[in-house]
Amino acid sequence: MSIFVDRNTRVLVQGITGREGQFHTRQCISYGTNVVAGVTPAKGGQTMDEVPVFNTVREAAKKTEANCAMIFVPPAFAADAIMEAADAEIELIVSITEGIPVMDMLRVKNFLASKPSRLIGPNCPGIITPGQCKVGIMPGPIHLPGPIGVVSRSGTLTYEVVDQLTKQGLGQSTCIGIGGDPVNGTNFIDCLAAFEADPATKGIVMIGEIGGSAEEEACAYIAENVSKPVVGFVAGLTAPPGRRMGHAGAIVSGGSGTAQAKIDAMRRAEVHVCEDLGNLGEFCSNVFNVIKD
Amino acid sequence: MKIHEYQAKELFRNANIPVPEGEVAFSVDEACTTAENLGSYPVVIKAQIHAGGRGKGGGVKLANSREEVKNIASHILNMNLVTPQTGPEGKLVKKILVEEGLNVARELYLSILPDRATANIVIIASQAGGMDIEEVAAKSPEKIIRVAVNPLVGIEPYHCREVAFGLGLSPEVNKQFYAMLSKLYRLFVSRDCSLVEINPLVVTEENAIIALDAKIDIDSNGLYRQKDLEELRDTDEEDALEVEASRFNLNYINLSGNVGNMVNGAGLAMATMDIIKKAGAEPANFLDVGGGANAEMVENGFRIILADDNVQAILINIFGGILRCDVLAEGVVQAAQKTGISVPVVIRMEGTNVEEGRRILAKSGLNLITAVDLKDAADKIAEIVRG
Secondary structure, rough: OOOOOOOOEEEEOOOOOOOHHHHHHHHHHHHHEEEEEEEOOOOOOOOOOOOEEOOOOOHHHHHHHHOOEEOOHHHHHHHHHHHHHHOOOEEEEEEEEOOOOOEEEEEEEEEEHOOEEEEEOOOOOOOOOOEEEEEEEOOOOOOOEEEEEEEEOOOHHHEEEEEEEEHOOOOOOEEEEEOOOOOOOOOHHHEEEEEEHHHHHEEEEEEEEEEOHHHHHHHHHHHOOOOOOOOEEEOOOOOOOOOOOOOOOOOOOOOOOOOOHHHHHHHHHHOOOOOOOOHHHHHHHHHHHEEEH | OOOHHHHHHHHHHHOOOOOOOOEOOOHHHHHHHHHHHHOOOOOOOOOOOOOOOOOOOOEEEEEEEEEHHHHHHHHHHHEEOOOOOOOOOOOOOOOOOEEOOOOEEEEEEEEEEEEOOOEEEEEEOOOOOOHHHHHHHHHHHHHHHEEEOOOOOOOOOOHHHHHHHHHHHOOOHHHHHHHHHHHHHHHHHHHHHHEEEEEEEEEOOOOEEEEEOEEEEEEEHHHOOEEEEEEEOHHHOOOOOHHHHHOOOOOOOOOOOOOEEEEEEEHHHHHHHHHHHHOOEEEEEEEEEOOOHHHHHHHHHHHHOOOOOOOEEEEEEEOOOOOHHHHHHHHHHHHHHOOOOOOOEEEEEEEOOOHHHHHHHHOEEEEEEEEOOOOHHHHHHHHHHHH
């Protein structure tokens, strides 16, 4: 088992003929992902490698029964692409695109409220269920199938964590990057709830960073609803206030959104907080093994 | 992106949102001319820097005559203004805004910003204008009016009424306020703002509603469709190295520490800064070279880190995904050969093509310290810092 994606996931790629789209589609296919269609307006009828390309998401979904969209279109067109996928009732939409204006995402998020689709991202590495399906830009080989669910706001920091888990022999059920933007689709709580309900997930690693209050809200949820052990890590203890640290959402403003506040919230929710990223793998090994015994 | 008060007021003026008469001045002479043109005293002289709390730092003064304008303008121009938001180093004032004085009856607070959790656009208002809104929110939250607008629907009359009645405005002021708030909302949405704040918004003795102050932040992600706003960027207000870095699409923030670092990915970059702190040093910067970095970007990043005289050591931490380790290694070698390496450099690489990357570094003959993992990298940095 896993959450959101597995070997039955049928992926269509919006922006499949672009440089990024092509490169990552090939990587996903070679990992074993079932990529059934691509969408690039005015390139319908062509193929990218073996994958048929369509003009619209609706047509692609109808002809190929795709149930997941991976989006690589540039930021100026990304909001449109997400809404197109949602209008075609694609179940899961994964938007990799970084740099979408907040104003666009405000509209998208309100539009999605009336649709059955789940959005992951934007500005995220995507989602992977190791050994089954990779919908994103993460390096496949560092992952290992297993019992740990990973949810994070960042990209390479997640790879670091996953790599350390794998080196400890701790495989992953599913790893999700929810993205570094202030307004995103799936949040920590959605993922925690899904991991809690997934019998294959025995433990959870949650990686947060400065900015907003998503971690604090997640911790309140954990305290009430999550029985599985959770390891937490927060990046940005040394981040100066008022500065946007790379991610559009990573900013400490008016004394809120600090790493320390998030770590405190984790402690209150009895999350096992790891403060030393260099030792995270070992730390997880201790937490999850003790609980196994 | 931040812009100046006088620029924000220009945007207000173009949107028919009332602001005091006034003009920006770059010299004492210009300030005197503007004051004369305004036709009556007193006038207000306001330092234009990208930081709040200017009044507290002595950057906002009232002048009752041409002579006073001259004295105050020459005092404020080129002063190093220290406010609660500038940090102790302060900011050099290069321009001032000269405005008509108003007969202020009431000072209010009004702002518009996106709410990240609910994806609404939120209007925040308070009768306690002219004060630090965070302080008001903390001490007397009941004084804060918060009205959420669904961005798909936009602002409706009832939103305006909720805010206006909350502010306790008189009937003759209400109408002006409705019109002003609607225009402000439309400005916020159409110009990709991430914050519009008026503190204070004043009601004059003559019952006019006027934005005495104006602050606008623009969402950098929206600048591609706001070309005219992009021109309002004032690089004088930014750190010189940060401006330089932005020319190469590098995400760099200059900090006051002694260990420079270069990382791919914002989250990992923040975590790497934390590791430097844990090792007993202070990060000299934040630098995310991004997922798609090439050798040239790495080289420029390296050069920018070294341009900071406080840097005593550098930690490079790359988790190769899209950015391959061999590309990173080539960039480092190129940079080192061109600029020379004056400080110890610890390199930790993992991920795509890591073996090839390590081979390139090893055969370069450069004096680089390689670390096998993050823990090792932290230990090696700690060792260097301890000397």
